[in-house]
Amino acid sequence: MKRRDFLALTAAAMAMPHAGFTATELALPDAKLITLSDGFLTLPGDFVLGGMDPTQAEAIRQKFNLDPNSYTPPCNLTLYQDATRNILFDVGSGPDFMPSAGKIDDALTAVGLTHDDITHVVFTHAHPDHLWGLLDDFDEVQFANAQYLIGRAEFDYWTNPETVNSIGEARTTFAVGAARRLDVIAEQLTFIEGGDEPLPGVFARLTPGHTPGHMAFILGGKALVTGDAISNNHIAFEMPGYASPSDQDPELAAQTRVALLDQITVDDLAIVGFHLPGGGVGSVTRQGDSYTYVEG
Template sequence: MYRRDFIAGSIGLGLAGMPLRAIAQTNIGAATLTTVSDGNLVLPAGFIFDPMPQDELQKVRAAYGLEGDQLTPECNLALYQDGENTVLFDAGSGPDFAASAGKISDSLDALGVAPDEITHVVFTHAHPDHIWGVLDDFDDPFYSEATYYMGRDEWDYWWNPATVDEIGAARQAFAVGAKRRMEAIEDAVALFDDGDEVLPGISAVASFGHTPGHMSFEVRQGNDAALVVGDAIGNHHVAFERPEWPSGSDQDAETAIISRKRLLDRLTAEKLKLVGFHLPNGGMGRVEKSDVGYRFIGDRA
């Protein structure tokens, strides 16, 4: 399988000779928000593109150099450090999901952060590349000291024993895998709802559709703010160029379109920083309006 080399694309932060996987960083007031690579996924292009209008899609694919039959999106976890808390947004893939992902251990190591220094893990949603990483090779908690936070609707959906039967064959393993990880963290999890201040400076923004309870987060210190959007804006090409197109990666495409457009509107209107889990070059940047839709302007080219 084709595997993209992330080190080659990484930006060094000055620690000579170390493989650096902290690939983007910004200040939020006195706090820092850093993205940390968990590797990447290898997806059949149709997983995202199949439901889209194919003739118009070809133009977007050509413009973004996406004409092959595979996509290799980065997986970037956001790390928020405010001096008190060391918060990780999502847990990563862990050892069991994909050979090209589950690299967070090396990346945290390169940054000088030990897994047991993570005080909180805040989930956008419970897909495998976001939650399976709570368990290590031995099925022990990887973030051994962390408290976990998940949106209540997301928790209820994956916790429901009916979900595995109703989700469809293509995602059945997602349901089984999510439930097993959630059982492992059940005693250390707190649930939240839209608008709640999950932790100081971190507020939940409902962005349902990719999954039934997907959450984004506003990270704010005074006037300095970013939106951590997880997979609600799931790529740098069609999600921006044509946010109104249904994506095959969203469990409820129509609801996901509404959420995506609302986030893009807000990001441009309020000129917020953007952190996206599967966006390129560390996934940090901002949004501009384009002729028909929007454009991702990454901090790192």
Template sequence: MLSRRHFLVTALAAPLAPRRLWAASTLTSGSWQLDTLSDGNLMLPGDFVLGGMPEAEMREIVARYGLATDQLTPPCNVTLLRDGTNTVLFDVGAGPDFQSSAGKLAESLEALGVAPEEITHVLFTHGHPDHLWGLLDEFDEPVFANAEYAIGQAEFDYWTDPETVDSIGEARTTFAVGAARRLAVIADSVRKLSDGEEVLPGIAARLTPGHTPGHMSFELAAPSPVMVLGDAIGNHHIGFERPDWASNSDQDKDLAAKTRSALLDRLAAEQMILIGYHLPGGGIGRAEKAGSGYRYVADL
């Protein structure tokens, strides 16, 4: 049996500091509890996602969702799983060094009453800043000191390859430098995953490449199966309605479109619960077939 609830948590960062209102979603399934916690949001130029798409149709789709095309502010949803034995984070947010609007995971965890030392495992979907840069504290030590870490083998190899910084493109040079520095700290202990590998009981790694070369999603075999998508489906509008369109946010645009389309086919056919890192309302929902594309349905 599956149930879901939304809640708002008001957290005070310091006495007399402005109050921050955190939105979170909780999904319970059997002995599992999944929380999606806000790491804040990104501030992206519209072209970073929408550039190169068929202009008239793209604008019509985006307008129907009440969004502008010059700037996008997608939320960042970090997933926390507690199963009675393990306390697992899927990605660690942006930390303080990427964008001032992001990097709020520590406050969200505190508001939920979860201490960093309680995290037993961290599973990375990929190495982009908003997913990885929250790994280290100000002393370059892992924030989640007691956790075991895992990332896709191909993803680890890509970001730790010295040649990546020269091949990734000028707009993403800092991504490569930042990922290499952070992964170097855990290089000797991080577990490298292959497609289909069972990471923990009931959690399987699924290679979903294109956004990055070794992007992983994670399939949870809870009583009701759940797919933690990371950025394999990066938004709730174009990504669902026209998954076949190339997006500038993806490093291999054509491969990402194929991955996205195949994922949506499966998610819609099986009515599997999905959790998207940049999807609205906490990111928990389903995909439904709608005409030649799909529709994101947030209410379960």
């Protein structure tokens, strides 16, 4: 039995909350968007709300039925398909991050694809749950036929030798893991800047804060793939200006989040969120300075 199969069985036995979701579809002009489940993360209950006034945090937990001891956000990979391309946004956790994540193999099988069918891989950022699925159990690249694209600022940050010393102890493994994986595909990477259209129908938007070079993408002029720039369905919408410790630069991330939510509502875009429930595809409504995520 391969290590990945063992971890998959272990996760199934744990009866975790997001096991039923496989794929969610959204029709776009001349293309189709599908979100694929890579499983979910298992994090401390205060991962997002840490540092908030306890009374305020408890009110958020009550309103959104959040477990104070455990936070288990889903991981939704985005697949953008047209007549000739299968474009995958992020590659999930792979076998080395958490037993509850790294399920992209099953998700691809469910929609009739293999790793070799992916023509392009576009990274929103280089955190483990978005990048570490690049390599398999034997450290071989999973998507042999794909062209890889990443923001120039994101690549420069994670491949800078000083990052591991400055990022903070809690994220040291993130830096080491990102640098190792990006080095493997360095010769195959195409670099993106904010405002680029790196592929037809795919528009890049620089959205820094969660990481220094984080990117979001507008697909077909109709849907915005947020990555982790909008990373939950509760505090990110209820209080988008809240500086969450889950972001590397909390203040900048809050500014980015407010601007993105404004753009989504003004331009009437569908939202496609990596950690949003219900497959991650929905819409956003606005009430003054607050917003609501609506599934589907």
